[in-house]
Amino acid sequence: MxxxxxxxxxxxxxxxxxxxxxxxxxxxxxxxxxxxxxxxxxxxxxxxxxxxxxxxxxxxxFDDPREVDPTVNDSDWYRAFTERVWARRYIDGHTRPLQVTKKPRSLRSTLSNKSIQVPGTLDQLLDEHASVVHIENLRALTAINNVICTAALCTSFTPRLAVRTDSHDLPPLTELHAHTPPFPPHPPPENLSFNVEWLRHTLSDGLPYSITGLLSNNRQDLSWRHLPEAQEVGRLTSCLGFIPVPVIESQDAAQPSPTRRTTRQSKPHHSESTMLLDMSESAQRQRARDCARPLAFWMRYLSRRRNWGPYLPWPPKTPKPEIAAVVDEPSEDDDDEDMDSDGDYVPPAGGGDTSSSSATPEPQPGGSSVPHDTVPSPENLYPDWTWLAAARVVAECKLRAHVDAADIARLEAWDNLRAGAWIPPPDAGRDGSADILVEAGPSDDEGEEWKKHQRDWAGAEGTWRRLVCWLDYDDLIYHNSYGDFIDPRLDEAWIIVPLSMQITGYSAPSVAAYPDRPTIHIKGEMGGAGWVGSVDVNDEDVRHCHGTVSMLPDGNVRWSVTSTAPNSMHDEWASEAVQLGGVGSAMGALGMWTGAFHEDDDPLGVMWQWRVA
CATH class of the missing domain: 1.10.10 (Arc Repressor Mutant, subunit A)
Structure with a gap:
């Protein structure tokens, strides 16, 4: 026995x-x-x-997820742990560095004694992977994104401005710009996160090529946005940036195996349209930008159904399949086949003699209908992480080309995704003194519960920097009408300007599920084009701005800011952005800017803002 x-x-x-x-x-x-x-x-x-x-x-x-999500259920510990372990094993089993041989003017890759041949079209890339691969990618990416969302709170940066005044108004923008750094401070070294360390180890060899290849293929194809894992791929890229396949340089890389070559020749469907890709990091990033531009600058993306922002269209035109319900991804006909013109566009009030308010509403799934001229309610706004991923790729490519690497590292540090970096302590006001907010008195009305939580829960008030990227309008029109955004002369204009935000008041939460996070109303100032490379600028080159900070139904934070024309109080540009990482994270918010009145042929571009003081 x-x-x-x-x-x-x-x-x-x-x-x-x-x-x-x-x-x-x-x-x-x-x-x-x-x-x-x-x-x-x-x-x-x-x-x-x-x-x-x-x-x-x-x-x-791992970090205790209850710090950032009090609703975590004790019964989920086993499943949460095993899902993350599975994701790590899956990533480890499908990634490895590429061994590459240096050649004059080129870099060709080999992996485990075989040439890396990549299908010439995205359709072929997808054909070579069974549906189970997409489901496994979705499972792994969901677990990784959950690790990001539940990372430990970051120690709050000192909520003091470099310049103080006796009034409640912020100092002039020129002073704030001159006395604040361009990028966020480093997080305290003693404030470590198990989750961030796990991410670094798990993704040290990158992601499976079945994921990376969607973002950095040799064809600019937007159809990947409708794969089951698309939203999770986009969310990971929006938060962590584009992660290239790592390479290891060697003098003599092994030659392709004759057996493998024979096998590929036996499949003419693939061999006729495959090509060797340059897998150097710079080439991968260039292809990622080439793939991102057609989406980031796609003018027909702008739609009332998206609230003219980086959101999934609502209502969806067709019922979502079960797998889509997990990622809130619309069907392909939502925006690819019917976006030759913006059928959702309605002229602003007073802007014309016609109106579509009397148009017959489109039948909706389940028998409901939504008026044609109605924007989605806040409860129906969900981030479109595929567009935000394209925006992140465009933005980081501009930063890498023009900004010091050390400064980029300060902004893109994965620790900056942790919640709490810019959320002031409950007893701290604008200058570090006692909180100036007055608590609401007791109320029997449950709808007034939010008045007890009037505070800067988002870390909004302070000094920011905003990166803005755009294409020359002629280039934007041409490539949206005739081009493919592939032109060696095509380059985005860009600018990093100061932005100040001051809280002016609060209103009821935009989403009832978050009664402790009322809508924050802000005003402030933002620099114009004259701020490039100089702090001794004219006070005249200042745009006034106003907007709100509120919650989205999936727990992300929404930033809606409108800015005026120069030397004017008339609105000119509007931006919609989504917080990267947790509430009050140092990574800031990524999103889209466009015309404030949503007129036909309005331009659009990329914006990324982060707080610095």
Missing amino acids: LKSPAILALPAEIVEAILTWCAATDDPCAIASLAQTCRELRSIVYAAEDRHLWRLVFLAV
Whole structure:
């Protein structure tokens, strides 16, 4: 008769400590291996009634998600842990650095003794992967994005401005610009995050090419936006930036295997239209920008159904399949086949003699109908992470080309995605003194609950920098009408300007599910084109701005800011942006700018703003 393992003679607390230590020493699969040795251990690991062991194991490896999401259920510890372990094993099993051979003026890649031949079209790339790959990609990316969203809170930066005044108004924009840095401060070195370290280790060799290739293929094809994993790919890229396949340079890379060459020649469908890609980092980033431009500057993307911002269209034209419900991705006919003209456009009030308010509403799934001239309610606005990913690629390419690498690293540090960096302590006002807000008195009306939470919960008030990218209007029109955005002479104009924000008031939450986060109303000033490369600028080159900070139904933060024309109080440009990472993160908000009145042929471009003081 087999004896029970000696470990079972130990007290239960010691056994649990051993299992927790196994997870903490970067070998989470050791728990599963140990559970397979006997029924008793399997029962301890998998059949415990209260699941407290899995809470201990989870917290030995990851940050406590309850810090940022109090709704986390104790029963989810096991599933959350195993999903992340599965994602890491999946990424490890499908990624590796490329071995490359240096050649004059070119770089060709080899991987495990075979040439990297990439299908000439995205359709071929997708044909070579069964649907199960898309589902596995979705599962892995969902787990990784969850790690990002639940990273530990960042220690709040000192909520003091470099320049103080006796009034409640912020100092002039010129002073703020002269006395504040262009990029966020470094997070405190002692304030570490298990989640961020896990991300660095898991993604050290990049992502599977079935994911990276969607963003950096040799064809500018937008159809990948309708894959099951598209929104999760976009969200990861929006937060972490484009992650190229890493390369290892070698003098003599192995030649392609004759067996592999014969195999490829036996499939003429693929061999006739495949090509070797330059897999150097610069080439991968260039292809990513080439793929991003057609979406980031797609004028027909602007639509009332998207609230003229980077949001999924509402209502969807067709019922979503089950897998789409997970990622809120619209069907292909939502915006690719019927966007030759903006059928949702309605002239602003007083702007013309015609109106579509009397038009017959389009039948909607489930028998409901939405008036043609109605923008989506806040409860129906969800980020379109595919567009935001394109915006991130365009923005970071401009920064890498023109900004010092150390400054870029300060902005793009993954720790900057953690919530709380710019959220002031409850007792801190604008200058670090006692909070100037007056708490609302008790009320029997549940609808007035938000008045008890009037505070800067988003870290809005302060000094910011805003990166704005755009194309020359003639280029924008040409490439939207006739071109493909592939032109060696095509380049985005860009500018980084100062932006000040001051809270002017609060109103009821835009989404009722977040009663503790009322809508924040802000005003401020923003620099114009004259601020490029100089702090000694004319006070006249200042745009007034106003807007709101509110919640989206999926828990992301929405930034809606409108700016005026120079030397005027008339609105000119409007921007819609989504916070990257957690609430009050140092990474800031990424989004879109366009005309304030949403007229036909309005331009659009990329904007990224981050707080600096």
